[in-house]
Amino acid sequence: MIALDTNQVLTDSTLDGPVFVILKALAESTGHSLVLPSLVIEEAVADYERRVRKIGQQVEANFTELKRLIPWWPEHVPSAPLPAQAAIEYGRRLSRMLPHEALPLNGDDARDALLREVERELPASTDPSKPGSGARDAAIWLTVLRAGADRGSRVYFVSNDKRAFGEVTLHPVLAQEATRRGADLVYCPDLPTLFGHLADHYEVSVLTSSAIVTSPMVEIAVKTDLTDPTVFFEVIPWLPSPSGATSWSDDMRITLVRQPQTITAYAVGDTVWASAKLRWSVIRPFTREPERWEIRYEVTTTVLARLGANDEVTGAQVMSRGPLDQVAPVLVGIGPSA
Numbered sequence: 001m002i003a004l005d006t007n008q009v010l011t012d013s014t015l016d017g018p019v020f021v022i023l024k025a026l027a028e029s030t031g032h033s034l035v036l037p038s039l040v041i042e043e044a045v046a047d048y049e050r051r052v053r054k055i056g057q058q059v060e061a062n063f064t065e066l067k068r069l070i071p072w073w074p075e076h077v078p079s080a081p082l083p084a085q086a087a088i089e090y091g092r093r094l095s096r097m098l099p100h101e102a103l104p105l106n107g108d109d110a111r112d113a114l115l116r117e118v119e120r121e122l123p124a125s126t127d128p129s130k131p132g133s134g135a136r137d138a139a140i141w142l143t144v145l146r147a148g149a150d151r152g153s154r155v156y157f158v159s160n161d162k163r164a165f166g167e168v169t170l171h172p173v174l175a176q177e178a179t180r181r182g183a184d185l186v187y188c189p190d191l192p193t194l195f196g197h198l199a200d201h202y203e204v205s206v207l208t209s210s211a212i213v214t215s216p217m218v219e220i221a222v223k224t225d226l227t228d229p230t231v232f233f234e235v236i237p238w239l240p241s242p243s244g245a246t247s248w249s250d251d252m253r254i255t256l257v258r259q260p261q262t263i264t265a266y267a268v269g270d271t272v273w274a275s276a277k278l279r280w281s282v283i284r285p286f287t288r289e290p291e292r293w294e295i296r297y298e299v300t301t302t303v304l305a306r307l308g309a310n311d312e313v314t315g316a317q318v319m320s321r322g323p324l325d326q327v328a329p330v331l332v333g334i335g336p337s338a
Contacts, residue, residue, distance in 0.1 A: 001032060001033050001034075001035055001147065001148065001151065001153055001154070001155045001156070002023075002027055002032050002033070002034050002035065002155075002156045002158065002194065003035050003036070003037065003103070003144045003147070003155055003156065003157045003158070004034070004035075004036055004040065004158050004159075005040060005140060005157070005158060005159030005160075005161060006039075006040045006043045006044050006047070006140075007159060007160050007161060008158050008159065008160070008190075008191060009036070009040060009044045009094070009098070010044060010047060011191070013048065013051075014320075014322075015093055015094060015097035015098055015320075016097055016302050016319065016320030016322075017277065017302065018262065018263070018264040018275035018276055018277060018302060019191055019264055019275075020097065020098060021264075021275040021302050021304050021319045021320075022195065022264050022265075022266060022273060022275045022304075023098075023191060023194075023195075024098070024099070024319075025273045025275070025304055026195060026198045026199055026266060026268065026273065027198075029268045029271065029273070030198050030199070030268060032156070032198070033101060034098065034099065034100045034101070035100055035101045035102075035103050035147060036098075036100045036101075036102055036103065037102075037103045037105065037139075037140045037143040037144060038102050038103060038104050038105055038143075039105055039136060039139050039140055039143065040140060041091070041094065041102055043136065044090075044094065045087050045090055045091050045094070046087070048086070048087055048090045049083045049084065049086065049087035049090075050083075052083045052086045052087070053083040056083065097320065103143050103144070103146075103147050104143075105139055105143055106142070106143070106146060109139060109142035109143060109146060110139055112138070112142055113135045113136075113138035113139035113141075113142060114135050114138075116134070116135065116138040117132040117133060117134050117135040117138065118132055120132065121138075122164065122171055122173055122174055123137040123138050123141045123161075123164035123165055123171070123174060124137060124138045124164075125163070134164060137161060137164040137165075140159075141164075141165070141174070144157050144183075144185070145177070145178060145181050145183045145185070146181075148178075148182075148183035148184060148185055149181050149182040149183045152182075152184075153184070154184040154185075154186060155183060155184065155185050155186070156185075156186045156188055156194050156197060156198075157185055157186070157187055157188065158188045158189075158190070158191060158193075158194050159187075159188075159189070160189050160190055162189065165187060165189075166187060166189070167189070168189055169187065170185075170187035175187075195266050198266070198268070199266035199267055199268045199273075200266065200267045200268075201265075201266055201267075202265035202266055202267045202272050202274070203265075204263045204264075204265050204274065205311075207311060208263070208265070208274070208307070208311045209259065209260065209263055209276075211307075211311045211312065211313060212260075212263065212274060212276060212303075212305050212307075212313060213256055213259065213260070213276075213278065215305065215313035215316060217305075217313045217314070217315060217316040218278075218303055218305060218313060218316045219254065220316070221303065221316040221317055221318050222254055222278070222280060222301055222303070222318055223252050223254060224318075225301065225318035225321055226252065226254075226282060226284075226299070226321075227252075231321075231324070234323070234324050234327075235295055235297075235324070235327065238295065238327045238328070238329055239295070239329060240288070240291075240293065240329050240331075245288065245289070246286055246287070246288055247286060247287045247288075248284065248285075248286045249284065249285040249286060249287075251284075251285055252282065252283070252284045253282070253283045253284075254280045254281070254282050254283075255280065255281045256278060256279070256280060256281075257279040257280060257281050257298060258279055260276040260277055260278055261277075262276070263275070263276040264276070265307070271306060271307075272306070272307035272308075272311075273304065273305075273306060273307075274304070274305045274306075274307055275302065275303065275304050275305075275319070276302070276303055276305075277300055277301070277302050277303075278300070278301055278302075278303055279298065279299075279300045280298065280299055280300075280301065281296070281297075281298050282296065282297050282298070282299060283295075283296050285332070290334050290335050291331060291333075291334055292331075292332050292333040292334070292335075293329055293330065293331055293332060294329070294330045294332050295327070295328075295329050295330075296326075296327070296328050296329075296330055297324040297325060297326055297327040297328070298324070298325045298326050299321060299322060299323075299324050299325065300321070300322040301318045301320070301321050301322070302318070302319045302320045302321075303316055303317070303318055303319065304316070304317050304319050
């Protein structure tokens, strides 16, 4: 079982980066379930809502100031996104992108957590010269301990809250508590440490990177993902008017815009899992008789590749896709193609 603290969920606000993709692949391939204390979920959603509200207010303020400086500018000041609605969608995305079991907060554990803050006991703050804090840390800790003890299986707890839990290893008093309560707990201060427990780090060479970005399997996976109906609905507003019968060509062309900055890879037995964010330029022809068009755009995908001997890609899947950027329809001709 793998349990994440809130600070780990918040490392990637989009929830679709290479590290999370590897996390899901390694958890599945090693038979570990992913769990999140309910308090972690609530805190992550609340943090997201606060950030949306703050940025939305900044956007409104900036547009208002711009309108004041350029009074003849015809654009309307955009309204800020609804933070509550954005938070609901983020919660759904959290369940979709990081499938997990939610661990409820036990009432006794909630009371114990508050008392630890009052009495300055770890993982709450132990500094008597400052106001009490850390009940949330204690509640998450007790929830994870209870799950580990009840299920009798090893639990990997990932948190980078060094004050509450320890720099590299767990605070001795917390380690003793885990043993006393019958929880086989392994503390990991970050996700790479967890990966090191589950698999062997795989060094990605230039040849490995080249094998991934030039792989026909990766190309097929990306093209397949880009034929999803959700892409079509993103493209519709950009199609030329007046609307008419549209015939899409299967001749989609994709080109890598730039080399991936990082490729995260780990080996489980003879299988190597590699994850990378890849930016593509896409061209897909379509016709509206008698006109021939192309829709062009750029898009970022997070790809999970399975590597075999000599770094050959033996399987690939698009785990997530960002929004379409720089969308543009281009008229390429009239009448039948040559």
